[in-house]
Amino acid sequence: MTTKNTAILLISCPDQKGLVAAIADFLYQHNANILHADQHQDAELKLFLMRVEWDLAGFDLDLNDFEQEFAVTATRFQMQWRLARSAYRPKLAIFVSRYDHCLADLLYRYQTGELNCDIPLILSNHTDTQWLAEAYQVPFQHIAVNREDKADAEKTQLALLRHHHVDFIVLARYMQVLSADFIRHYPNRIVNIHHSFLPAFHGARPYHRAFERGVKLIGATSHYVTEVLDDGPIIEQDVARISHRDSLDDLIRRGADLEKIVLSRAVRWHIENRVLLYANKTVVFD
Template identity: 55%
Template sequence: MPTSDTATLLIHCPDQPGLVHDVTGFIFSHGGNILDLEQHIDPLGNLFFMRVEWSLEKFHLEKEEIDSRFSILGRRHQMWWKLHFASQRKRLALFVSKESHCLYDLLSRHEAGELPVEIPVVVSNHEVLRPAAERFGIPFHHFPITPANKAAQEEAQIALLREHGIDTVVLARYMQIVSPALIREFPDAILNIHHSFLPAFVGAKPYHQAYERGVKIIGATSHYVTEDLDQGPIIHQDVMRVSHEDSVADLVRLGKDLEKTVLAKALWWHVMNRLLVYRNKTVVFS
């Protein structure tokens, strides 16, 4: 993690000569010291992707000026870009239901200083995990959901998130399909952990599906949420070998370890502004 304030630009645009020169030249011309730079070219799509981070210690422009000054260069190259500052920590809402393993893992990392974010709220459709949230001093908000009240409850959830200035939602085994309204409120900022190696075994009970198919590996997938269920841009995946001797309970137990680590790594990349979404894919800058 940076020890002083830095700025990060995420960029994509049509590939063309001179892009790296122009972007780094902009930073150099204003006294910036580049700390990290990664680029990727998709030759099939003729696309250029870039992440560049620089120190603001001796940078001549005020934070409020950078975006508008860069826009001259950005428009010339038909760029999409997003600017982030390390000092502006993301504010997370953790959505949970009854499963505790992902919630405990993220709250433990946060308490240990390993996750540089603010977590003002935990939101749930059940009361089961209230003690877990309160153990870490995080306010817990219960929104019981039925088919009849789902729309109204989600409106109340959105109001709560706005009130607390939330910019990222983490579905830490939240067993509800979120509405298009919530997705539109947080584009490319709702992370989900799916207890399966997508696109295999979508929907409910993937470990039961995997057991019935006699799979030799199980997996977990973290992805951004879109209106297409379990079809959003994939951020991170991992797998574990299993055998015919493993029961459904074994698969669930082993899978929970995968879910925790996959979600934590995906969230880390999101928090550190290392993810760039283009259409339905992600570029992950390591």
Template identity: 65%
Template structure:
């Protein structure tokens, strides 16, 4: 696992200025922190400073229940946006899927072997196809049919299930429905989607068919945070593979599935490990 057994991670961003690294390090050292990892990035164009710092809680003298109050003056002084997480608390992840099971199967395999450090209390689908896979892994599977006429009711049913389960992150593992504005705004930077093209090329429906018609030599997959604009959210990870004139649409789809699995799982793992900061429709992925 990327986290120590007993650590905390701070993710923060703020307007860039001198002394930010020292301010955070000095604050942590005041409470005897042993800093394990620290990484930072300055976006010159945006005049923005971003940082990830992870420290051991062994010997850390500030109770984490009191961290927000103690850190608030520094955060206010530097106009920081920040969050802190504990390795002892596993995020709770919901997976949405339709009929294609390759991304779901890959996520569940990685979760089962411990590569994805989270809990998966439920899987939601608009079809029955993936039920056996979910039940094989011991995860409750909920079918919520979605049509043009019942979309609001279906989303309300999903909200209820996720609220009951205390969901932190939603992963769309080839869930072939467009989420409403109300749904997306409930979970800012907490919905990860896999799109089967190298965005911004071929957004929307049937990207492999359109890529084939265009005669491209590379196809790709993109994992991104979901926003109100379809397939336009901050990109987390992308990958491509080469194709040739001998490949037909089915070949593109087959090759694309391998990309989709890897790209989605990477993005989910980085999110669970608190390695992503999103800003201005972009992301920073810390090592």
């Protein structure tokens, strides 16, 4: 996989006539070779969202000057916007407890280049997954978390994250609830996998409850973490059909496959700057 050298512009603003013309003109004036453009208009909220990606070869504006140059357009249309470069590999920290299927899956995809990021750190409240970290040569830190010293553990975690300049966090079946204070350090930058089709079975032991309820499909949901448990914006979900022949263990086993797929999609989309947020929802320009 060769690294692309592209810029990605993400825009969110009130919908208004002339928006697309203004953005397209700006890019054309600077000789941008647009590779992908996707936009969405929310008719009810009168909101406009856009993702546009262009080749930096031939683009005649230094990206360091982009903000200043784009400011007139951005202000005129009250844009919230962000510029990203595909060449920048965001720094990901993975939090994990004992279940290792999502970790193993992410590491494999990282190793093959499917996930275009760096992983400077795996943090765990257990040591069970250390062997995997070592197999993929990723630094591993064990930080025990107990009820009484949770605040201290989070302090240590935050220090490590800062030290490694971590851009975003993935909770790969991390079984501890993060404090609101911790979450505020990484707003919309903590991606979780929940092992149910949210909002069904939020909270603890979703497979057990799905089994008891007798549902005919199980699900997995990847979402950004907010202060309300399992309530953040959903990035991706998927389901698998089950039947009475499936025991609780079968649900857990089959769910693990769902979790891996759903989480890895969400992580890839986050890395590739494909996720925009509004109204506690996501737009995924995939």
